[in-house]
Amino acid sequence: MTTANSLEILLVHCQGESGNVLVSGAPELPGATVLEKMNFLNHVDNSLRLFLTREPRAQVVQTTNLLLPPSRPDADAGFIVLQPDMAHPMSGSNCICVVTALLETGRVKMTEPETIVRLDTAAGLIVARARCVGGRCISVSLDNVPAFVVSLDAAIETPKWGTIQADIAFGGVFYAQIDVDQVGLRIVPEAARALAEAGTEIKALLKNQIDVEHPDIPSLNEIAYVMFRERHDDGTITTCTTLKPGRVDRSPCGTGSSANLAILHARGQLKTGDKRISRSIIGGTFTAEMLGETTVGGRPAVLPRITGQGYVFGRQELRLDPHDPFATGFALSDTWGPQVGEL
Known part of the structure; x- marks a missing residue:
């Protein structure tokens, strides 16, 4: 260079x-x-x-x-x-x-x-x-680009936490989204270091356990991030995306929130026009809205809209x-x- x-x-x-x-x-x-x-x-x-x-x-x-x-x-x-x-x-x-x-x-x-x-x-x-x-x-x-699910409740074998379940979805990049209680943590600022280490450890394990490939863009063929999540009764979600080599996203994560819409839709919990609030580990928020349905490579997909401020x-x-x-x-x-x- x-x-x-x-x-x-x-x-x-x-x-x-x-x-x-x-x-x-x-x-x-x-x-x-x-x-x-x-x-x-x-x-x-x-x-x-x-x-x-x-x-x-x-x-x-x-x-x-x-x-x-x-x-x-x-x-x-x-x-x-x-x-x-x-x-x-x-x-x-x-x-x-x-x-x-x-x-x-x-x-x-x-x-x-x-x-x-x-x-x-x-x-x-x-x-x-x-x-x-x-x-x-x-x-x-x-x-955003269409978001779609690869698999729900995929089993991930880990030495530390045993078998955990992850939803694998694309929202601009591929995610493994994991309920954070499976690793014995909460999404709070004081747990940031532990969350980062858990996420990077799980990401390393995914390489040999989960295969992904975008049907229209074959070179997009790797799970980019592990995102921990906490779902709340009011429909909001607290997110913590972990980034290699070992830190957490400060924002609520737009591509992860897009992937989450696809997951909720695949579970029958979201329809066109519905909105969800994504909240970050430091309290920032994005609004995620499902604009409609489409397909990607024959897979059902959703059209996400993410709103935030820079x-x-x-x-x-x-x-x-x-x-x-x-x-x-x-x-x-x-x-x-x-x-x-x-x-």
């Missing part, structure tokens, strides 16, 4: 989850589509991702979204989610951050009271409806010194977690 200029990054968060946006200075990536560019980052040259997502330029809680020109004529921009473990095709909180950054910096013209922004992602086209007041992006509603809070400029011994960064287990050696 070489950069002729400095990298300009907008600092953004969505309900507390970092979703910085790299808006200029990145090298051009090979590939005709956003999916091909993501696969290049994951399978050919990961140096840009490592430069942006590891110390000393980043911490474990940071994500950087690589802004790209769209590869399809019906989109305003494209983006790829860069995290310490890999480049991911889609993220709800990060998508909200990208839309907020595009509008509040004028990269996409803001129209009040609503601006529609179409985003090209490796998972498909995302249509965002941003509510805008006084030059600010007040909220963003994402019409905040631009600063700007950063990075440059690569050719003499820097840590050009691809580093990560230590004291803060990065138990699976840091697998990055």
Whole structure:
């Protein structure tokens, strides 16, 4: 990875989850589509991702979204989610951050009271409806890609907790969603470290027990995250998505909330027009709505809409010194977690 200029990054968060946006200075990536560019980052040259997502330029809680020109004529921009473990095709909180950054910096013209922004992602086209007041992006509603269930109550064998059950579903990426009481924990801030370790341990076990593949995008063929959940009598859900090598999502998780809608629909607990509130470990909320039904590769699927808010809070400029011994960064287990050696 070489950069002729400095990298300009907008600092953004969505309900507390970092979703910085790299808006200029990145090298051009090979590939005709956003999916091909993501696969290049994951399978050919990961140096840009490592430069942006590891110390000393980043911490474990940071994500950087690589802004790209769209590869399809019906989109305003494209983006790829860069995290310490890999480049991911889609993220709800990060998508909200990208839309907020595009509008509040004028990269996409803001129209009040609503601006529609179409985003090209490796998972498909995302249509965002941003509510805008006084030059600010007040909220963003994402019409996400179709979400569908792979299996309900899949049995996962674990050395620590015995056999546990997980719902496997796609909401932009693949999830294993697990009722948190199966691992003897609650989704509360003081349990964050234990939840992160449990989630990364289970994710490692899934690799040899559960196979997934998107029927229309075969290269999306891995469970990206373990999401713990607590369901409540009023229909709300508290979520805790765990991210490799060992941390928890600060937001309520948009793609996970989309996958949850598909799970509820498959169980006969959700119909078109129904809404659910997803609440994060720190109390932030998303509204998840089922817009309709469709199919993906012959599977029943739902059309999710996720609504939340992002905040631009600063700007950063990075440059690569050719003499820097840590050009691809580093990560230590004291803060990065138990699976840091697998990055």
